[in-house]
Amino acid sequence: MNSEPLRIGVMGCADIAWRRTLPALTAHPDVRLTAIAGRDPGKARRFAERFGGEPVTGYAALLERADVDAVYVPLPVRLHADWVGRALRSGRHVLAEKPLTASAEDTERLVALAASRGLALLENFMFLCHSQHARVRDLVAQGAIGELRTLVAEFAFPPMADGRNIYRPELGGGVLTEVGVYPLRTALLYLGAGLEVRGAHLQADEARGVDVAGAALLVAPGGETAHLTWGAERSYRSRYALWGSSGRIEVAWAFTPSAAHRPVVRIERQDHVEELTLPAEDHFAGAVAAFVNRVRDGVPSVLEGETVLEQARLVDQVRRRALGPGGQAAPAVPTIGGSRGTR
Structure with a gap:
């Protein structure tokens, strides 16, 4: 079992992140929020002031950091295929807001990419974790x-x-x-x-x-x-x-x-x-815990795999x-x- 905290960067300053997901992320004892990236520097700074981590301008800059093991992506769905793919290719595990992408073709590509690199890719259908x-x-x-x-x-x-x-x-x-x-x-x-x-x-x-x-x-x-x-x-x-x-x-x-x-x-x-x-x-x-358990200990999750493709x-x-x-x-x-x- 890995005893080091999972260092997570956030890609996007969405309302759902502010209200629900980031409070859950920062409350998990095995998570350390290291950076929050946004296109608007002021918004990224406001998120960082509340939740911790360093504000970062631009999503690409987040993926250049050495202190990010995994990425949470609450971007609009049309941006998921691109930025989730970039995160996976950079070697980061990904928790993405639902739906994972806007099409089955893009979803199949990302799931295959994550599997080929041994990375966790979870779709944040949090209700399933209740x-x-x-x-x-x-x-x-x-x-x-x-x-x-x-x-x-x-x-x-x-x-x-x-x-x-x-x-x-x-x-x-x-x-x-x-x-x-x-x-x-x-x-x-x-x-x-x-x-x-x-x-x-x-x-x-x-x-x-x-x-x-x-x-x-x-x-x-x-x-x-x-x-x-x-x-x-x-x-x-x-x-x-x-x-x-x-x-x-x-x-x-x-x-x-x-x-x-x-x-x-x-x-x-x-x-x-x-x-x-x-x-x-x-x-x-529950969704945050499922992601952490999947990344750290390889515990399978209902938020990944074939069901994501079926969806x-x-x-x-x-x-x-x-x-x-x-x-x-x-x-x-x-x-x-x-x-x-x-x-």
């Missing part, structure tokens, strides 16, 4: 709802202020890559590999040129289905339900629980309803089903039935 999902998986495996037939997952929130990356197509904006990936990843978690997208719809915002809502129907090799909905123009919702042959399990705060939230898992059967209240925990801290392929399938082979956002998007959908 133990509530492991508890639900155990319940399903124990037959709590009989045989799993259908999964329903929903993730949406009200409109956000203009200027956020989600509304900027040049940075890879749109809710499929920012929000839709959560329900898709949930489908993979419970239904496994080999999912096929049988139908998809993306609703576009004509003024912004990005998708602001979506839905998909997936079918597993065994015939199980997943009904997924996401969006940025709705009231808040963050939940999924598993419907089996003899019951149903629902997780009401699935993707964005605070560190103080005590999850409630609801189990419904024909003549019985049970609610399990689970301990509170910080899934950002990227599903996103591409949804685009192709909803938008056609080009997969480009447009002012009006074809629906499953071929009619034109507008905001």
Whole structure:
């Protein structure tokens, strides 16, 4: 076991880094934050004043430092393929915000690059590191709802202020890559590999040129289905339900629980309803711990490997089903039935 602290540099001064990931990184006893890089020197300095490390101007300068073993990348998704690749080629382990890239092709290239160099490459789907999902998986495996037939997952929130990356197509904006990936990843978690997208719809915002809502129907090799909905123009919702042959399990705060939230898992059967209240925990801290354990001790993580590739392929399938082979956002998007959908 390596007893030296893992020296991490941060590539980008994103809001998610400020609010959640950097507090978790700096709280880990085996992590030392050595540098924070940003295009804006003032912003990098402000981050460093709060979290420690040295402010660095420019992402390339971060990779020239000798005191960086690993890199956390919270950049806009369109920049991931380039900068994650550069970090890996420089010999650094990488924890990248989700999604890893904007396409399955780029994701496959980066995963292969990391494997060829013996480096850890984890996609920060932090919700997967919350133990509530492991508890639900155990319940399903124990037959709590009989045989799993259908999964329903929903993730949406009200409109956000203009200027956020989600509304900027040049940075890879749109809710499929920012929000839709959560329900898709949930489908993979419970239904496994080999999912096929049988139908998809993306609703576009004509003024912004990005998708602001979506839905998909997936079918597993065994015939199980997943009904997924996401969006940025709705009231808040963050939940999924598993419907089996003899019951149903629902997780009401699935993707964005605070560190103080005590999850409630609801189990419904024909003549019985049970609610399990689970301990509170910080899934950002869980993701950081998974990354550190992977880098230092080689512990496999749910945030890496073949499932990352499956996720990227599903996103591409949804685009192709909803938008056609080009997969480009447009002012009006074809629906499953071929009619034109507008905001």
